[in-house]
Amino acid sequence: MKNIESKLTESRSYKPNESFKKKANINKTILFELNSQYKKTPDMFWSELAKKHIDWIEEFKTVCSGSAPFFRWFEEGKLNVSSNCLDRHINKNKKAIIHISEDNNKTVITYDELYVLVNNFSHSLKKLGLVKGDRVIIYMPTIPEAITAMLACARLGVIHSIVFAGFSSESLKDRINDCNAKIVITVNAFKRNGKIIKAKNTVDHALSLGCPSIEKCIIYKNINENTKFNKDKDLWWHDILAKESIVVEPEIMSSEDLLFILYTSGSTGKPKGIVHSSAGYLLNCILTNKWVFDLKDDDLFWCTADIGWITGHSYVVYGPLATGSTILIYDGAPTYPKADRFWEIIEANKVTIFYTAPTAIRTLMKLGEHLPRKYNLNSLRLLGTVGEPINPKAWVWYQSNIGSKKCPIVDTWWQTETGAHMIAPIPGVTQTIPGTCTHPLPGIDVDIVDDNGNSINKCNQGGNLVIRKPWPSMLRGIWNDEKRYKQTYWEKYNNKYYITGDTARLDNNGNIWIMGRSDDVVNVSGHRLGTMEIESAIVSHEYVAESAVVSYQHEIKGEAIHAFVTLKNNFTEYNNTEFAKELREWVKEKIGSIAKPERISFSDSLPKTRSGKIMRRLLRNLARGEDISGDTSTLENENILTQLKNIL
Numbered sequence: 110m111k112n113i114e115s116k117l118t119e120s121r122s123y124k125p126n127e128s129f130k131k132k133a134n135i136n137k138t139i140l141f142e143l144n145s146q147y148k149k150t151p152d153m154f155w156s157e158l159a160k161k162h163i164d165w166i167e168e169f170k171t172v173c174s175g176s177a178p179f180f181r182w183f184e185e186g187k188l189n190v191s192s193n194c195l196d197r198h199i200n201k202n203k204k205a206i207i208h209i210s211e212d213n214n215k216t217v218i219t220y221d222e223l224y225v226l227v228n229n230f231s232h233s234l235k236k237l238g239l240v241k242g243d244r245v246i247i248y249m250p251t252i253p254e255a256i257t258a259m260l261a262c263a264r265l266g267v268i269h270s271i272v273f274a275g276f277s278s279e280s281l282k283d284r285i286n287d288c289n290a291k292i293v294i295t296v297n298a299f300k301r302n303g304k305i306i307k308a309k310n311t312v313d314h315a316l317s318l319g320c321p322s323i324e325k326c327i328i329y330k331n332i333n334e335n336t337k338f339n340k341d342k343d344l345w346w347h348d349i350l351a352k353e354s355i356v357v358e359p360e361i362m363s364s365e366d367l368l369f370i371l372y373t374s375g376s377t378g379k380p381k382g383i384v385h386s387s388a389g390y391l392l393n394c395i396l397t398n399k400w401v402f403d404l405k406d407d408d409l410f411w412c413t414a415d416i417g418w419i420t421g422h423s424y425v426v427y428g429p430l431a432t433g434s435t436i437l438i439y440d441g442a443p444t445y446p447k448a449d450r451f452w453e454i455i456e457a458n459k460v461t462i463f464y465t466a467p468t469a470i471r472t473l474m475k476l477g478e479h480l481p482r483k484y485n486l487n488s489l490r491l492l493g494t495v496g497e498p499i500n501p502k503a504w505v506w507y508q509s510n511i512g513s514k515k516c517p518i519v520d521t522w523w524q525t526e527t528g529a530h531m532i533a534p535i536p537g538v539t540q541t542i543p544g545t546c547t548h549p550l551p552g553i554d555v556d557i558v559d560d561n562g563n564s565i566n567k568c569n570q571g572g573n574l575v576i577r578k579p580w581p582s583m584l585r586g587i588w589n590d591e592k593r594y595k596q597t598y599w600e601k602y603n604n605k606y607y608i609t610g611d612t613a614r615l616d617n618n619g620n621i622w623i624m625g626r627s628d629d630v631v632n633v634s635g636h637r638l639g640t641m642e643i644e645s646a647i648v649s650h651e652y653v654a655e656s657a658v659v660s661y662q663h664e665i666k667g668e669a670i671h672a673f674v675t676l677k678n679n680f681t682e683y684n685n686t687e688f689a690k691e692l693r694e695w696v697k698e699k700i701g702s703i704a705k706p707e708r709i710s711f712s713d714s715l716p717k718t719r720s721g722k723i724m725r726r727l728l729r730n731l732a733r734g735e736d737i738s739g740d741t742s743t744l745e746n747e748n749i750l751t752q753l754k755n756i757l
């Protein structure tokens with residue numbers, strides 16, 4: 110752990126502004142009470158919140174049961190998540206979704222309209238024979254129909270698994286097969302950066318690679334674009350959707366029934382299907398929307414995340430809709446057709462809460478402050494970030510140029526596995542400092558421990574970030590892989606803590622600073638990628654003998670990928686520049702554009718120990734332009750370092 114000592118210091122700090130404080134959902138007293146109630150009677154704390162915020166069909170008796178690593182929450186409770194997001198908000202003439210397309214078409218959908226859409230689509234899914242517990246893949250951009258599909262699944266108790274529409278057909282195929290999905294729902298095509306992306310073709314290709322569990326493919330006609338139609342398998346959304354409104358009784362779900370599977374990268378080549386259940390997940394989504402985003406009835410909340418990521422699940426769909434809020438969704442690129450697209454949308458729609466990733470902020474910062482300055486961004490009252498550590502420079506830029514120095518910034522730390530925010534400022538209370546996600550939320554008990562699992566009680570000393578107590582929205586496992594669940598999250602400290610995989614430190618005011626990952630996971634533009642996953646994609650190319658993937662700091666993306674590659678003997682004469690291009694395309698095809706290596710270096714071999722293990726630590730030093738640190742005496746082929754240094 111010696112090498113994770115922090116050298117970063119930040120002296121700027123910001124108090125919540127007075128007018129925000131006056132109206133905030135949570136003030137100092139409430140926060141104090143919440144924290145002390147949790148300390149004294151954790152079960153009562155969660156029980157009261159769950160009763161207050163969820164509409165139950167039948168109330169629960171126990172709060173948390175089971176033992177690590179398998180916990181159950183609100184076990185006997187019965188509910189339906191979709192009705193919590195819809196049925197209780199109808200007849201109020203309230204807007205649910207404002208959708209802006211890349212072409213700047215605006216659609217407004219009220220809760221009443223969304224209720225009809227979801228019911229009708231549930232009816233269609235039911236007619237296709239889907240029942241509680243079946244799996245459906247949603248491969249769609251962030252459009253109202255994708256949200257409709259999610260909520261329709263939830264209404265029937267069907268488990269959805271959204272695959273980010275930028276993933277390749279191989280990635281899609283792997284996910285379909287891992288969860289044995291019966292149906293895939295997609296669009297004919299969508300536009301991104303002005304280009305037409307034919308999602309249905311990707312689905313067709315995935316199915317042609319072998320997806321025996323798929324019975325039907327439902328296609329929503331999203332834009333005017335021809336698509337192949339396979340009579341045996343394909344169905345048009347508009348053909349199967351009832352013409353008049355049909356009410357489908359929501360399935361009575363137990364608290365612990367699964368709501369969705371979402372695949373994320375880990376430190377092996379195979380993505381893991383993170384599993385979330387119904388009541389607990391919903392509860393933390395609702396609470397964090399109220400506590401961290403200070404969400405109120407008249408807000409317009411824009412979270413720029415795609416529904417393909419957990420942020421889109423918790424802060425586009427389930428959290429905001431369960432609280433009856435109005436969300437804005439935009440399914441285009443941040444800088445298309447012009448670099449000020451975000452600011453234009455905020456002004457035109459009077460967005461009040463804006464939540465995005467540091468990588469987007471850095472991109473927009475680079476384009477210059479004259480762009481946001483052209484717009485009136487006064488409607489904004491709170492800003493948020495998520496996905497990776499935000500560097501203080503970007504934080505301060507965000508605060509002054511977008512937040513007019515008056516908006517609190519909530520830097521929210523959490524994971525696909527945690528379901529909802531774990532560490533984040535309470536905007537009316539917490540003093541914020543650029544670069545730290547500050548303190549754990551009420552009910553969340555985190556610690557920073559050394560490799561033996563002992564608390565590190567020293568300031569600024571890095572360690573492993575763990576969560577000591579179970580919480581309602583925690584993952585319930587990895588789909589079909591109990592062993593990996595235990596190994597990844599629990600075994601190292603004998604089931605004592607949930608292991609986040611992040612390293613962090615505490616400053617002398619108790620603020621938590623996330624330092625990075627402790628495993629082979631990299632974070633490119635806020636997207637989690639496993640280096641092993643990329644390596645296995647690279648070595649699957651017939652010319653490649655071996656590959657090691659590491660990350661290095663990147664001005665915009667946070668981290669970027671550097672792939673070290675050795676070619677099979679008969680291909681070493683190949684033109685490296687040309688081949689690097691080909692390899693990038695290859696990775697794009699295997700995983701998706703986000704995984705394309707920024708840099709590729711070819712060498713005769715890779716630095717290995719005598720036992721044949723690639724020393725990624727040395728490659729990391731090289732990629733980051735650092736001096737080679739630590740011991741190299743176990744290196745089998747020392748001269749390879751000289752060769753690598755020369756080519757970089």
Ligand code: WT7
Pocket residue numbers: 373418419420494495496497498499520521522523524525526546609610611623625626632635636637
């Ligand atoms: C990993 C989780 C959570 C939704 C988006 C990503 C990193 C996330 C922060 C933050 C520093 C952060 C962590 C975490 N991360 N938020 N505010 N500050 N790092 O979800 O793909 O599950 O990735 O993202 O490393 O473990 P994910």
